[in-house]
Amino acid sequence: MAGTDRRRSVALAGGPAVVLVRPQLGQNIGMVARAMLNCGLTDLRLVCPRDGWPSAEAQAAASGADRVLEAARLFDDTAAAVADLQRVYATSARGRGMVQRVVTPRRAAEEMRGAILAGQRVGLLFGPERSGLTNDDVALADSVLQVPLNPAFASLNLAQAVLIAGYEWYHLTGEPMPERIDAGCAPLAAKSELIGFLERLEAELDATGFLYPPEKRPNMVRNLRSLFQRIGLTSPEVKTLHGIVSALRGRKRRGDKPDGGAAEGGEGRAGVD
Amino acid sequence: MAGTDRRRSVALAGGPAVVLVRPQLGQNIGMVARAMLNCGLTDLRLVCPRDGWPSAEAQAAASGADRVLEAARLFDDTAAAVADLQRVYATSARGRGMVQRVVTPRRAAEEMRGAILAGQRVGLLFGPERSGLTNDDVALADSVLQVPLNPAFASLNLAQAVLIAGYEWYHLTGEPMPERIDAGCAPLAAKSELIGFLERLEAELDATGFLYPPEKRPNMVRNLRSLFQRIGLTSPEVKTLHGIVSALRGRKRRGDKPDGGAAEGGEGRAGVD
Numbered sequence: 114m115a116g117t118d119r120r121r122s123v124a125l126a127g128g129p130a131v132v133l134v135r136p137q138l139g140q141n142i143g144m145v146a147r148a149m150l151n152c153g154l155t156d157l158r159l160v161c162p163r164d165g166w167p168s169a170e171a172q173a174a175a176s177g178a179d180r181v182l183e184a185a186r187l188f189d190d191t192a193a194a195v196a197d198l199q200r201v202y203a204t205s206a207r208g209r210g211m212v213q214r215v216v217t218p219r220r221a222a223e224e225m226r227g228a229i230l231a232g233q234r235v236g237l238l239f240g241p242e243r244s245g246l247t248n249d250d251v252a253l254a255d256s257v258l259q260v261p262l263n264p265a266f267a268s269l270n271l272a273q274a275v276l277i278a279g280y281e282w283y284h285l286t287g288e289p290m291p292e293r294i295d296a297g298c299a300p301l302a303a304k305s306e307l308i309g310f311l312e313r314l315e316a317e318l319d320a321t322g323f324l325y326p327p328e329k330r331p332n333m334v335r336n337l338r339s340l341f342q343r344i345g346l347t348s349p350e351v352k353t354l355h356g357i358v359s360a361l362r363g364r365k366r367r368g369d370k371p372d373g374g375a376a377e378g379g380e381g382r383a384g385v386d
Numbered sequence: 387m388a389g390t391d392r393r394r395s396v397a398l399a400g401g402p403a404v405v406l407v408r409p410q411l412g413q414n415i416g417m418v419a420r421a422m423l424n425c426g427l428t429d430l431r432l433v434c435p436r437d438g439w440p441s442a443e444a445q446a447a448a449s450g451a452d453r454v455l456e457a458a459r460l461f462d463d464t465a466a467a468v469a470d471l472q473r474v475y476a477t478s479a480r481g482r483g484m485v486q487r488v489v490t491p492r493r494a495a496e497e498m499r500g501a502i503l504a505g506q507r508v509g510l511l512f513g514p515e516r517s518g519l520t521n522d523d524v525a526l527a528d529s530v531l532q533v534p535l536n537p538a539f540a541s542l543n544l545a546q547a548v549l550i551a552g553y554e555w556y557h558l559t560g561e562p563m564p565e566r567i568d569a570g571c572a573p574l575a576a577k578s579e580l581i582g583f584l585e586r587l588e589a590e591l592d593a594t595g596f597l598y599p600p601e602k603r604p605n606m607v608r609n610l611r612s613l614f615q616r617i618g619l620t621s622p623e624v625k626t627l628h629g630i631v632s633a634l635r636g637r638k639r640r641g642d643k644p645d646g647g648a649a650e651g652g653e654g655r656a657g658v659d
Contacts, residue, residue, distance in 0.1 A: 148546070150539040176541065210570045212620050219557070220564035260553070261562030263426040268449065273421070273549055276542075280533070280550055284492070289534030291493035297483045347485050 128282055129202075129225050130156040130236035131275060132194045134250055137163045137242045143174025144272035145239075146181035152279030153287070157185040158194045158236070191238065191250050199233040200225070203246055203254035204274055206267050211248060214256040221258045222281040237278055242271050299347040306351045311338055317358055401555055402475075402498050403429040403509035404548060405467045407523055410436045410515045416447025417545035418512075419454035425552030426560070430458040431467045431509075464511065464523050472506040473498070476519055476527035477547055479540050484521060487529040494531045495554040510551055515544050572620040579624045584611055590631055 131149055136142050136159065146157060159166060166187055175182055188194035195201050202221050216224070225235045238254055240246030251257065260269060260277050269277070294301060315324065315334055324330045346354070404422055409415050409432065419430060432439060439460055448455055461467035468474050475494050489497070498508045511527055513519030524530065533542060533550050542550070567574060588597065588607055597603045619627070 147539075147541075151535045151542060153536040178539065208568060208570065212570060212572065212618075212623065213568045214565070214618065215568045216565045217557075217562050257568070261557055261560055262424045262553070263556065266420075266423040266451065268420075269424060269549075273546065276546055276549070277553055280535070280553075283536065284490075284534055287534055289490050292487070292489045295481055295486045295488045295530070297481065297485060299485065345485075345487065350485060 127229055128152075128154045128156070128279075128286070129229075130158055130198065130234070131279075132158045132160065132191070132201075132236050132238045133162070133271070134160045134191050134194075134238060134246060135163060135241045136239075136271065139164055139168030139170030140174040141242060141271045142168060142185075143171035143176075143178075143182065144270075145275045146171065146175040146178040146185075148272045148276040149279055150178040150181050151276065152283040154279050154282070155181050155184060156236075157181050158188060159185055160188045160191050160194050162187075163241075191253055195236055195238070195253055197234055198236045200228045200235040201238060201254040202236070202256050202258040202278075203238045203251040204240070204258045204260075204278065205246060205251060206259060206262075206269070207245070209248055209251060209257075211251065213251070215259050216256050217261055218258055218278045218281040219285075221256070221278065222285045224256075225282060226285055237275075239271060239274060294345045296347045299349050302346045302348045302351045306348060307341065307346060310351050310354055311341060313355065314358055317362055400502055401425075401427045401429070401552075401559070402502075403431055403471065403507070404552075405431045405433065405464070405474075405509050405511045406435070406544070407433045407464050407467075407511060407519060408436060408514045409512075409544065412437050412441030412443030413447040414515060414544045415441060415458075416444035416449075416451075416455065417543075418548045419444065419448040419451040419458075421545045421549040422552055423451040423454050424549065425556040427552050427555070428454050428457060429509075430454050431461060432458055433461045433464050433467050435460075436514075464526055468509055468511070468526055470507055471509045473501045473508040474511060474527040475509070475529050475531040475551075476511045476524040477513070477531045477533075477551065478519060478524060479532060479535075479542070480518070482521055482524060482530075484524065486524070488532050489529050490534055491531055491551045491554040492558075494529070494551065495558045497529075498555065499558055510548075512544060512547060567618045569620045572622050575619045575621045575624045579621060580614065580619060583624050583627055584614060586628065587631055590635055 131145065131154060133142060133145060136145075139162070142159070142162065149155065149157060162168070164170075166185075167182070171182055172179065186194075202216070202225075221237075228235050237258065238246060238250060240250065258278060260267075260274065262269070314337070318324045324333055344350075404418065404427060406415060406418060409418075412435070415432070415435065422428065422430060435441070437443075439458070440455070444455055445452065459467075475489070475498075494510075501508050510531065511519060511523060513523065531551060533540075533547065535542070587610070591597045597606055617623075
């Protein structure tokens with residue numbers, strides 16, 4: 114999916130550190146860096162990457178998230194990598210035979226946000242691709258983060274696990290609007306415009322005899338209005354609809370444009386004749 | 387992350403179809419199949435895959451999600467692929483200059499769940515890796531699904547986009563517990579066990595003179611109890627703590643085991659002497 118806008122800056126800072134414990138493939142480290150930056154995370158820590166560091170494979174796979182790779186820090190063991198953190202989550206997809214507090218990525222994001230607002234430093238531990246974290250690594254963490262997935266097929270690759278955890282973090286801290294109308298450059302129509310169109314449409318339909326018999330008219334009008342209310346029309350779209358009605362009534366003029374240009378030719382509420 | 391348990395079956399059925407429009411790389415189709423099965427989704431539809439179908443690269447990348455690939459259906463165009471669906475979401479990371487209703491994956495999951503419970507068939511459209519969906523493809527959809535990510539670095543690969551949408555679906559329909567204690571095979575301690583240990587600990591500390599002076603004792607005891615209450619101790623762990631206290635008091639006996647075996651040697655509340 115395209116859609117990066119490099120002019121827009123990241124408002125986030127101080128998100129959780131991502132600690133990769135003994136990662137195997139440089140490619141996966143690069144994909145983790147990309148997933149981190151997708152989610153506004155930049156503090157990458159590497160514990161003994163198998164194939165050395167820096168890594169050309171990592172850079173190739175990072176798809177431009179170089180700043181995350183360049184700022185990555187190396188550590189000799191997991192304890193050193195989390196030494197400055199006050200709250201640590203170990204990601205794991207399987208039971209350990211240990212007593213563990215297990216949370217979803219969503220709950221972890223809520224907790225991390227609370228911790229960070231309280232001035233704490235937090236981090237997420239991810240194990241090697243093949244084997245995952247050791248029990249000794251998990252024992253360094255406060256809680257286990259487990260992604261709820263199909264229990265019959267729950268294996269995620271490293272970057273995907275980072276992405277889900279980071280996505281929940283970003284979702285919570287970025288507070289995205291769950292739903293909106295993207296009207297491009299066009300403003301949404303004011304109710305007066307919409308009502309103007311509906312009254313005009315109803316008048317045209319009355320003229321054709323469509324809204325008949327009279328006792329059914331109120332209900333037909335309500336249903337029609339409900340339909341157009343649900344669309345979330347823009348101002349140019351209302352003008353286009355006026356043009357369409359004119360055209361269907363056989364009153365389309367040369368030069369009318371389907372994108373609302375009709376209004377310039379006199380269409381619109383005032384133009385009803 | 388490991389953790390697949392093939393003995394556990396997928397309780398989900400009838401989730402959204404995943405429609406890949408003109409996917410380029412077989413490898414990405416395989417990774418999509420894996421991400422789908424991670425999230426309990428199985429209805430994969432392919433519109434004109436560039437490199438043909440079936441694809442050995444797809445199978446290699448599916449990491450065992452063969453059943454999704456085998457059941458995949460081919461279509462000549464996007465309209466045919468969504469013909470039987472009643473609600474369609476087009477995934478897109480960028481504005482289109484079109485008027486669009488834009489929702490988060492979370493809101494889309496809520497809506498899809500409602501639609502499916504109402505007997506409707508729903509689907510998710512994903513475009514080619516490089517270019518994304520065309521505006522004509524988007525115009526076939528009811529709404530646009532946009533993943534909230536760092537606006538300065540929002541590019542996701544195909545399988546990651548599918549994973550996020552599927553994860554939200556699974557999260558909603560699977561209703562995971564946000565937080566739990568995984569005690570392995572061990573039962574969580576009953577409060578009577580915990581209180582028994584605390585009373586024993588306080589008695590031992592009284593004997594050493596630690597809980598002094600007397601006017602501060604109630605507060606010290608409350609703080610101590612609060613600390614142990616927060617842990618979420620299991621029954622064997624309480625026995626282990628009894629053993630630890632005995633050991634620290636110089637009363638550790640030969641044969642006491644750190645995993646709670648001490649209790650078998652007479653430790654526990656009744657064993658306080």
